[in-house]
Amino acid sequence: MSSLTYDLTLAGLSVGSAAALTGIGLIVTYRATGVLNFAHGAIAMVCAYALRQCVVEWGWPLWPAAALTLVFLAPAIGVALERFVFRPLAVLGGDPAQTLVASIGVFVLLVGGAALLWGQGARDDAPELVSADPWGQLAVVLVLAAGVGAVIRWTRFGRELRAVVDDRRLAVLGGIDADRVAAAGWAFGAFTAGLTGVLLAPYVRLDPYGLPLLVMEVVAVAVAARMRSLPVAVLVALGVGVAQSQLTRLHPAGWGGPLLQTAGANLFVVALLVAALALPRVGTRDALPRTATARVPTPPGAWIVAVVLFLLPLGFAGSDLHTSVQVPALGVVLLSLVVVTGRGGQISLGQAAYAGLGALFTALLAAGRFPGLPRLPELAALAVSVVLVAPLGLLTGWPAISRRGLALALATFAVGVGVSRFVFAQPYATSDLGLGRPAGFDGDRAYYVLELVLLFAALLATRALRSGRTGRALAAMRDHEAGASAAGVPVPSLKLQAFVAGAALAALGGGMLGMGLRAFDPGAYDPVRGLLWFAAVVVLGADSTLGALAAAALLVGLDAGARGGVAAALIGVLAVLIGRFPGGPYEAWRTATQRLRPHHTTQLTQPGTAVRARLRPAPTPTSRSRMPLAPTPTTPGPGAGQGGPGGGHTARAEGDAGASVADAASVAGDGTAPAAGADAAGATKSLAARPGERVAAPQPAAPGGARTASPQGRSTVGSVGGGGVGRSLAGVRRSAPVVLAVRGLQARYGGFTALDGVGLDVHRGQVAAVIGPNGAGKSTLFDCLAGTLRPARGQVLLADRDITRLPAHTRTRLGIARTFQQLAVFPSLTVAENVRVGAEQGRVADPGAVDRALRLFGLDGPLRTLPAAGLPTGTLRRVELARALAGSPRVLLLDEPAAGLDSAEVAAMARVLKALAADGTALLVVEHDLDLVADLADVVHVMTAGRIVASGPPDRVLDEVGP
Numbered sequence: 001m002s003s004l005t006y007d008l009t010l011a012g013l014s015v016g017s018a019a020a021l022t023g024i025g026l027i028v029t030y031r032a033t034g035v036l037n038f039a040h041g042a043i044a045m046v047c048a049y050a051l052r053q054c055v056v057e058w059g060w061p062l063w064p065a066a067a068l069t070l071v072f073l074a075p076a077i078g079v080a081l082e083r084f085v086f087r088p089l090a091v092l093g094g095d096p097a098q099t100l101v102a103s104i105g106v107f108v109l110l111v112g113g114a115a116l117l118w119g120q121g122a123r124d125d126a127p128e129l130v131s132a133d134p135w136g137q138l139a140v141v142l143v144l145a146a147g148v149g150a151v152i153r154w155t156r157f158g159r160e161l162r163a164v165v166d167d168r169r170l171a172v173l174g175g176i177d178a179d180r181v182a183a184a185g186w187a188f189g190a191f192t193a194g195l196t197g198v199l200l201a202p203y204v205r206l207d208p209y210g211l212p213l214l215v216m217e218v219v220a221v222a223v224a225a226r227m228r229s230l231p232v233a234v235l236v237a238l239g240v241g242v243a244q245s246q247l248t249r250l251h252p253a254g255w256g257g258p259l260l261q262t263a264g265a266n267l268f269v270v271a272l273l274v275a276a277l278a279l280p281r282v283g284t285r286d287a288l289p290r291t292a293t294a295r296v297p298t299p300p301g302a303w304i305v306a307v308v309l310f311l312l313p314l315g316f317a318g319s320d321l322h323t324s325v326q327v328p329a330l331g332v333v334l335l336s337l338v339v340v341t342g343r344g345g346q347i348s349l350g351q352a353a354y355a356g357l358g359a360l361f362t363a364l365l366a367a368g369r370f371p372g373l374p375r376l377p378e379l380a381a382l383a384v385s386v387v388l389v390a391p392l393g394l395l396t397g398w399p400a401i402s403r404r405g406l407a408l409a410l411a412t413f414a415v416g417v418g419v420s421r422f423v424f425a426q427p428y429a430t431s432d433l434g435l436g437r438p439a440g441f442d443g444d445r446a447y448y449v450l451e452l453v454l455l456f457a458a459l460l461a462t463r464a465l466r467s468g469r470t471g472r473a474l475a476a477m478r479d480h481e482a483g484a485s486a487a488g489v490p491v492p493s494l495k496l497q498a499f500v501a502g503a504a505l506a507a508l509g510g511g512m513l514g515m516g517l518r519a520f521d522p523g524a525y526d527p528v529r530g531l532l533w534f535a536a537v538v539v540l541g542a543d544s545t546l547g548a549l550a551a552a553a554l555l556v557g558l559d560a561g562a563r564g565g566v567a568a569a570l571i572g573v574l575a576v577l578i579g580r581f582p583g584g585p586y587e588a589w590r591t592a593t594q595r596l597r598p599h600h601t602t603q604l605t606q607p608g609t610a611v612r613a614r615l616r617p618a619p620t621p622t623s624r625s626r627m628p629l630a631p632t633p634t635t636p637g638p639g640a641g642q643g644g645p646g647g648g649h650t651a652r653a654e655g656d657a658g659a660s661v662a663d664a665a666s667v668a669g670d671g672t673a674p675a676a677g678a679d680a681a682g683a684t685k686s687l688a689a690r691p692g693e694r695v696a697a698p699q700p701a702a703p704g705g706a707r708t709a710s711p712q713g714r715s716t717v718g719s720v721g722g723g724g725v726g727r728s729l730a731g732v733r734r735s736a737p738v739v740l741a742v743r744g745l746q747a748r749y750g751g752f753t754a755l756d757g758v759g760l761d762v763h764r765g766q767v768a769a770v771i772g773p774n775g776a777g778k779s780t781l782f783d784c785l786a787g788t789l790r791p792a793r794g795q796v797l798l799a800d801r802d803i804t805r806l807p808a809h810t811r812t813r814l815g816i817a818r819t820f821q822q823l824a825v826f827p828s829l830t831v832a833e834n835v836r837v838g839a840e841q842g843r844v845a846d847p848g849a850v851d852r853a854l855r856l857f858g859l860d861g862p863l864r865t866l867p868a869a870g871l872p873t874g875t876l877r878r879v880e881l882a883r884a885l886a887g888s889p890r891v892l893l894l895d896e897p898a899a900g901l902d903s904a905e906v907a908a909m910a911r912v913l914k915a916l917a918a919d920g921t922a923l924l925v926v927e928h929d930l931d932l933v934a935d936l937a938d939v940v941h942v943m944t945a946g947r948i949v950a951s952g953p954p955d956r957v958l959d960e961v962g963p
């Protein structure tokens, strides 16, 4: 080995050792707590500053100072974070998205705090703890990795640690002190962070922004190790370190030379991009915490105050006005986050990249240095740069289609870092690229006026995106992605639209920011800013344009008025606290003031942990007979497991031509004659069981269970309606066409076969029920029919059209609507808006369908304007049903529609469902409530272990199933 190769290998091992340390720390913290600690780099930076403070400023000897920093300070930071930030979040339910925002908050807080304490400038006198000799560092890393691996694998503590990560609540029930385990994980993680910072600081610039970013760039090492394997992390870190070092020898020629050289010198960033965008993702469970995206009510008069405050700087002069110029520009950048994160619910940590690209392109276009385009006047350059940057929104929009939560955070962070390193750090961007202001707007005051006009335009654009059909679809996607798809919202293309619109807005704001500064400054758009802006928008009310403007004013104002870092520190504190205050600071203040009032009766209706708990269906009343939990042997009926006559459906009684939804409404009400149409009838009588309403309560199950109870239930229902509606009126002829056909469906989860050759037919106007024990595969069947799960084999046909490979929203638009076992409503939208989403995106876009569905399900009146969050389960089931119906589906798939409803609500719902069938809708119902099945269904399919084992009329099949 030549001496150059040897030297470069040693240098690479040194860098790789530091990266390996980071990887070990991130993995241990993640395994102990489930948190990918975005603040890891910031802890490293704080420890490096602390050691420098002790040694350089206070003159302490090196080793005692190092011991204090690494053995006391670093673990203390870790334990404090666990105790005061992450443990309260874990107690509240351990929402991974909330912990992600909190860890970004800690990052921003520590960076801001360090800037406040030690100033923003870089230090080059960090003490050297060990010599540059990599062998020592390597030995430290290997010993640490081996030690940690041994502890995790072979000790009791290691077993406890794995148990806590798998299921914290279960581990606690098993007697494990989860807090102790988490605290140990945090302490060790922070220790490795401190060690990394102290080892790296002498060889890189020690500053509050640069060092944390450098450390976080190597997060790829942990991701490549799937956040599990320490040996893989160490090997990847050392390999990338050595390769990066060796590549510095290459000096490729040609136009791509500088880029290749940059790639070689930033191999960890390349690894980050590959790990975040190409490798299997980690932590995809959640999107944003509901608290971060809650609907934030605008305080009365707030807009007037905002307008006055934004006009105030016109009276300023000098540096005050010069500083104010940054506010509208930053406001526009933050509005982009309102669209992407606030409304669309997508984590975007890379928004600074789009702002920077906007500024860079504007500067290059205005200077005539943009390849292939002539020199443009400044305003035209700004407009063209917005158009050019908008499609680049796909860089983060594309990953967002298949990523959520942590995986999306990593992907957008990686794009931000990549653009910063590979575009902003190039010579063309760094070589003093000036940017003039448009002609006639050179002075600060004139330019500020121009900015206000552009801000106003951006506000109008944001408003257009947040209101109307698109706004409702975005909010639906944010609140419940699967529910939105089921309602017909084209989720993938909507995400792309949100990111493209967000990139355009960020580019506009970035260009304005550059013009305000009269230069393209890469530092103004570095990835740390991206984290800060994200945190600022999240804590000041992500779905609030006013919140974005307030955040812009706060960030610029605080940093100009006080020492740099105050704004970051404040935003960090708020982000850390966000999990404690559902709805953000305004809601926290409102709740606090309500608590102070002696007789407050208002119920907090913002979506949050408690609300989400309420959205979970309550257990179905146990008094009703239910499917036995264990599979019951049944005799397969003729044609079991196949569609078609004999197995597929049973005819209802004939003579039902006049039955309609309107009739059902009359049944639900007081038994008077139906009005002339669904509208009129539904307006007064509906599914809602109102006080004093005469509804047919199901009879208690007599010995014999469903078989005995069902006929009684039916006759009672029929008699209330004057004998009109019920099985006899809602009948379907044997000759009714097949609407939904399932053939030989097989579905797998990994190696487990959840569905095995399932086949059935659902006819127009027929109610088919699927029953079976828990785990039989009923929900899996629904997922395959609705398009959320791709079957391994088999076919799904909708009116003879093969829809097996179509996505969920396309199926909805073709006429399949579904409800979910776990409620899938959109908590931040009102009841009427929930239903409107279904009407706008469904098979038939019919504006009148909203009111009809609302009336039919008793959701009209004051209820329609209430946010869905906080409404009782029974009401929400009706909202979900109304939404499904509002799109005029041909087939309704209902997954346990009776779960969480009381007897009266179930009876009323049954009436409406029968009437829907009578009107020609095909219904496929998964239900455990055998009384309801007996009352409702024309044909029953029994599923066990992924197969249909019996099919036939309810009386016969339920006889076989037994009580």
Ligand SMILES: Nc1ncnc2c1ncn2[C@@H]1O[C@H](COP(=O)(O)OP(=O)(O)OP(=O)(O)O)[C@@H](O)[C@H]1O
Pocket (backbone or CB within 6 Å): 749, 752, 754, 772, 773, 774, 775, 776, 777, 778, 779, 780, 781, 821
């Ligand atoms: N995402 C998944 N990954 C792995 N296995 C799964 C997954 N979802 C479901 N299963 C398994 O597939 C089988 C069928 O589950 P499914 O939820 O379809 O049953 P089910 O009949 O709807 O049960 P329940 O009545 O409890 O809802 C079960 O054994 C379940 O454990």
